[in-house]
Amino acid sequence: MKRRVELRNHPRELRFFHMRLGIGAGFVLLLFLLLFSRFFYLQVSQRDHYHTLAEANRISIAPIVPNRGLIFDRNGEVLAHNYSAYTLEIVPNRTANLEALIDELSTIVEIGARDRKRFRKLMDESKRFESLPIRTRLSDVEVARFAANRYRFPGVEIKARLFRQYPKGEIASHVVGYIGRINDRDLEQLEAGKNLANYRGSLYMGKIGIEQSYEQELHGITGFEEMETDAAGRIIRVISRTPPVSGNDLTLSLDIRLQEVAEKAFGDRRGALVAIDPATGDVLAFVSKPGFDPNLFVDGIDSENWDLLNNSIDRPLNNRALRGLYPPGSTFKPFMALAGLELKKRTPRQEISDTGYFSLPGSSHRFRDWKAGGHGYVDLHKSLVVSCDTYYYGLAHDLGIDSIFNFVSQFGLGKKTGIDIEGEAGGLLPSQEWKMKRYKQKWYAGDTISVGIGQGYNLATPLQLAFATAILASGGTAFRPHLVKRIRNSKDDDIQEITAQPLYTLDLDPVNLEHIRNALVAVTQPGGTAALAGAGAAYTFAGKTGTSQVIGMKQGEKYVENKIQERHRDHALFVAYAPAQAPRIALAVLVENSGHGGAAAAPVARLVMDYHLLGRLPAEQVANSIPEDENGAYD
Structure with a gap:
């Protein structure tokens, strides 16, 4: 029997086995090291980051x-x-x-x-x-x-x-x-x-x-x-x-009851009213008609109501008192008259002969008075009482546009009042510099004539007219108009009062100022353009009517109200303050396309003043129309 020979090399196999075992162990160790390093990175190095993410998933x-x-x-x-x-x-x-x-x-x-x-x-x-x-x-x-x-x-x-x-x-x-x-x-x-x-x-x-x-x-x-x-x-x-x-x-500062009286006085007519306390600048009433229901906007206004408001020909979303720009018409005349006295271009007793028109020297063009045939002899007092255009055509020519601009701008016309709501329009009190900048044209003498009666380039908001009237009523002290009177802090119930903020005081001659005031009182008495509005008043008040042209008339063409489209008719204006000797309210009223200040705007003002001063409405004889007479009642 042959002996079997062993061919395997055990030492070498054992060596390879140990080597493979070492490699495997090293690989496993490497994996554990990688796992540990990743674990260390996540659990130690990035602990704060992942803790924040976990909390974010758990906490809202x-x-x-x-x-x-x-x-x-x-x-x-x-x-x-x-x-x-x-x-x-x-x-x-x-x-x-x-x-x-x-x-x-x-x-x-x-x-x-x-x-x-x-x-x-x-x-x-x-x-x-x-x-x-x-x-x-x-x-x-x-x-x-x-x-x-x-x-x-x-x-x-x-x-x-x-x-x-x-x-x-x-x-x-x-x-x-x-x-x-x-x-x-x-x-x-x-x-x-x-x-x-x-x-x-x-x-x-x-x-x-x-x-x-x-x-x-x-x-x-x-x-x-x-x-x-x-x-x-x-x-x-x-x-x-x-x-x-x-x-x-x-x-x-608003009195909502007074506001309601004022808004109802307009009825269905369009217009604006601003009433101010001349001693503080408190705005007592601030009307723009028509208005709108603010509750419609709370949830997001629907398209149907939005179309009704936005596309209405009456523009109910337009704040006429704050942004409406209108020629001030004859309500501009008291400031012109005061300028004439202060700048010594007129004296109280100096008269002119009013034949119904004024012409510039060397010109055939006639600037016509509102009353055909004129008012006869007119001094400063009568010029305001009957609102004589011819008197102010001549005065404007004598003063010149730069003097008019420099003096009248002191009353706040042509610039923002600074009232505490956004969106106020600045108005326009023209000057030579303004026209050159705006139109690249020089100023003509005829431009000055129109400015003298509050027409031409002249534009003002009802707020500015009320502000200017309040300055006149206070004797020359201007208070910034404001609507917010008091702020209550919800944290501690602390009350912050909005005190009167006098902006400036004009250096006016008291005698000249008294002449203007007396004439404005006479405007509301028999013979004046606001006589009917002043009838039966339990107090004395001062006022000035005005008519603001919407479209110009050709020379020689007569204004016939019922032949003109309603939206093209003149606006009615009235400025006033009361009581005359110790004013507690100054206001401006504008009624769009209603014709003459004495007929449409003055009665609205009377309603507001009666309610504010007396706590009631005026006597029934104060109507919304005025009969035609010879005393300028149509201005």
Whole structure:
């Protein structure tokens, strides 16, 4: 039997085995080292980062919108307040088929065509991840019905929100303004003002009027809630809460009862009225007719109402008192008369012979008086009482446009008053420099003649006319007009009073001023252009009527009101202050396309002054029309 020979090399195999074992062990060790290093990186180096992410998944921070401040009139009547209501809201990017979702929702909660239109409009203006209301002011029954079916509607929820309400509706709508949904332009402005963080969760902000101009006072400070949530996003508990701070309450100088009297006095006519306390600058009434209902804008105005307001020929959204520009007409004459006395171009007893027209030396062109045949001999006093155009044609020529501009601009005409709401128009008091800059043309003598009676390039807002009249009433002291009288701090109930802010005092000769005042009182008495408005008054008041041309008349052409289209007829103007010896109210009234100041505007002013001074309306003999007479009653 042959012996078997062993061919395997055990030492070598053992050596290779140990080598493979070492390599495997090294590889395993390397893997463990890599795993450990990754574990160390995640658990030690990046602990804070991942702890924050974990907490973010577990903890949700929600803003708490503050209560908006309230707005009151000077007597404590509420002009703007808040109430709580439930809204049904959708986050558009959390649903695949939005239309189908809304259709299904409508089987649970009533959703009308107007709600759908408003929702689409909000979607166009907002980000898709924002919660948008499809229905507001849900009833308790609707809330309960949706709550029972909530599981069927991902991305839909009910929220309790505060809504703004304006209990007076159209009354003082241009003053109070309204709030509206925050849009992209608002966001840009908030970001530029570094105030965006304070509007987290807020959907609305002030758009016009006091709501806009005092937005920072009214909005308040946003609070926050820190809440623990589960994996499904449901709230488990509230961890911490930083309460919001309500906005500050505003008390206006406005007397809402006086405002109502003034607005009703206009009836269906278009126009504006501004009444000021000449001793403080308090705005007592601020009317622009027609107005609008600010409640329409709170939820987002629907297209139908927007079209009615925006396309109306009466322009109800236009604030005529603040931005309406009109030739001041004969209400400009008191300032011209005072300029003539102060600059020594006229004396009180100096007379002219008014034959019914004025012609520049060397010219055949006639600037006609409103009264055919003229007023005969006219001194300064009579020129105001009967509103003689011819007197002021000559005075304007003698003064020159630069002297007119320099003197009359002291009364605030041709520039903004600085009232505390945004959007004021500046008006226009022309000068040689202005015409060259605007038209690249020199100033002609004929231009000055028209300016002398408040026509031509002359333009003023009703606010500026009231401001100028208040300066005249106060003896030359100008107080900045303001609408907010008091601010109550919601944190500590501290009251900030808005005190009178005298801007300047004119250096006027008291004797000259008295001549003007006496003449303006005579305007409201028998023989004056506002005689009927002054009849039976329990106090003495001063005033000046005016007629503001809308379209120019050709030379020799006579103005016949009933032959002119209504929208082309002259505007009626009246400025006044009362009582004459110790004025407590100064005002300007404009009634569009209503003809003559004595007939249309003065009676409105009388109603307002009677209510403010006496607490009642005037006697029934104060009518809205005036009979034709020979005393200039048609100016």
